[in-house]
Amino acid sequence: GIDTSKQGGVRVYPTATGLQPVLSFPVKNEQEFKKLLLNLWDLDIKTTPPPDAKLARQVPPSVKQKELKSKLEKNERLIFKLYDGFLRSEPGYVHFSTLVENIRLAKAALPVNLAEGYKIAAVVDGAAQPAAKRKQSFEAAKKELLAAIVKGEGEAAEVFAARKAVTEHQVAELERFFVEAERVFLGWNISSEKKEATVNIDLVGLPNTDLEKSVELLDTTPDEFAGVSKTDAVFSLSANFALDPLRKAFLKTSSVVDRAALKKIVADDKNAGAEVKAMEGDLIDLLFDLAEGASDLGVANTFVRSWKADDGSLSTVAGGRLPEGGKAKIEKLLTTLASRDPANKLEEKVETAGEIEIHKLTVPKLSQEVPEFVGQDGAVYVGLHEKTVWVAAGTNSLELLKKAIGEVAATGPKNGLVLDLTLKLGPYIDVLNNWYTRHPAAAPKKVETGKKSGAKKTAEPRKVEALISPEDLRKIAVDVFKQGKDTFSLTLGRQEKTAQVRIRLDEGLIRFAGTAASKFVKENLED
Numbered sequence: 001g002i003d004t005s006k007q008g009g010v011r012v013y014p015t016a017t018g019l020q021p022v023l024s025f026p027v028k029n030e031q032e033f034k035k036l037l038l039n040l041w042d043l044d045i046k047t048t049p050p051p052d053a054k055l056a057r058q059v060p061p062s063v064k065q066k067e068l069k070s071k072l073e074k075n076e077r078l079i080f081k082l083y084d085g086f087l088r089s090e091p092g093y094v095h096f097s098t099l100v101e102n103i104r105l106a107k108a109a110l111p112v113n114l115a116e117g118y119k120i121a122a123v124v125d126g127a128a129q130p131a132a133k134r135k136q137s138f139e140a141a142k143k144e145l146l147a148a149i150v151k152g153e154g155e156a157a158e159v160f161a162a163r164k165a166v167t168e169h170q171v172a173e174l175e176r177f178f179v180e181a182e183r184v185f186l187g188w189n190i191s192s193e194k195k196e197a198t199v200n201i202d203l204v205g206l207p208n209t210d211l212e213k214s215v216e217l218l219d220t221t222p223d224e225f226a227g228v229s230k231t232d233a234v235f236s237l238s239a240n241f242a243l244d245p246l247r248k249a250f251l252k253t254s255s256v257v258d259r260a261a262l263k264k265i266v267a268d269d270k271n272a273g274a275e276v277k278a279m280e281g282d283l284i285d286l287l288f289d290l291a292e293g294a295s296d297l298g299v300a301n302t303f304v305r306s307w308k309a310d311d312g313s314l315s316t317v318a319g320g321r322l323p324e325g326g327k328a329k330i331e332k333l334l335t336t337l338a339s340r341d342p343a344n345k346l347e348e349k350v351e352t353a354g355e356i357e358i359h360k361l362t363v364p365k366l367s368q369e370v371p372e373f374v375g376q377d378g379a380v381y382v383g384l385h386e387k388t389v390w391v392a393a394g395t396n397s398l399e400l401l402k403k404a405i406g407e408v409a410a411t412g413p414k415n416g417l418v419l420d421l422t423l424k425l426g427p428y429i430d431v432l433n434n435w436y437t438r439h440p441a442a443a444p445k446k447v448e449t450g451k452k453s454g455a456k457k458t459a460e461p462r463k464v465e466a467l468i469s470p471e472d473l474r475k476i477a478v479d480v481f482k483q484g485k486d487t488f489s490l491t492l493g494r495q496e497k498t499a500q501v502r503i504r505l506d507e508g509l510i511r512f513a514g515t516a517a518s519k520f521v522k523e524n525l526e527d
Contacts, residue, residue, distance in 0.1 A: 001036025014137030118187035162261035180211035201501035217242040218494040225303040227411025235306035251295035293323025315394030353405040419492035426481035
């Protein structure tokens, strides 16, 4: 009964009771509408008044009472059985929602150009209602989201505090996007010709709001590492993200609660020795000291590049801007890490590249755990300057580090994308698979699926007992990504007052999702 030549979709309306979604589908005429209702009955989504008088006997008395209390109009119906709600028909369209007052909000078709050029599209129109009304509507959803943050059984207080802080920040970000956005557009496409999927997101803040100011901050500070080459890299990340007050405050909070949570997790790890725990604690402190320093700088400016060697190992170079006092903290950390084990060794100023002093820290245990990242000797090179830190590991890492430093010196700071990420998943899936091969005891246990050999069928629908196990997902990934076409890319930039996100998924990622979904259906949902 649905007219597939026209677009359907969901509209979300801010109301006094919260955010209310209304689903709308096109129908050609009254005959097609009746066909839709009959098809829904076959799916156990029943309506009253029923589409055929002969079906009236299937409407329970309790549903009839609810129908009377709802005071439905002639073109409205109550939905019961598999799904509880209401629908409203009008020329060319039918609207579905959980409350009768919601279906009366939707009028006719969705905007004609909403999905133009896209398979799926969504729009938040900030001009449709006053920001104050949207804020009032969001409060109901906000209360539910925050009320859902409860301490888990056996969850450490430190871990709960960190999880709570992250969720509260996410809700604050979501509220700002919903209340202060003039327009948010999301479009999804999948191309059989190009064998890729793309997602485009555009965001514009309402004038004189914090969101507008946040967007205008993007790309106002030049990227110190713009010159580092991405050629042939299997992983490339460039970030130059200016921090607004909301995000600065979150980094400050995170430095306290997330630091404590990670240290608690390390302390409770029964498989780690005292030496390993001490080293991990040092790294946690440095990580959050730098994060807090980024808040003081007002910008997170960093880069990472990784290249795959012929033996499958990965050579990596990374760098970032340092806050005041950051160099001294890293120098102290290098000395501390070297003293943790007699086998560790710190060689200071083994090389210089321009004004960058390069130190070499050798931790043999790293080569036993992650040889794909640090090579057979466990060596990590650290370059230091008052304003920047550089790290390199893997085959030919010293040469790659010096090359990157030279590229930055030759190019200088440049404005551009705020975030530029490209990842080829295949090499990293291989590394993960190799690690589990070396550590079979650490591999996640296979989850039993709902389907069992020789089990008798019953009249009741089978309950879904399990998702796909991590082990099975890993096997699917190894098989799919060995064929290549495994690239994921994401960029964030600004065009005048519009923040623009662009996402691209290669054919292999689409095939992986399809294969995993097929396995889940076969093992859990098929008869």
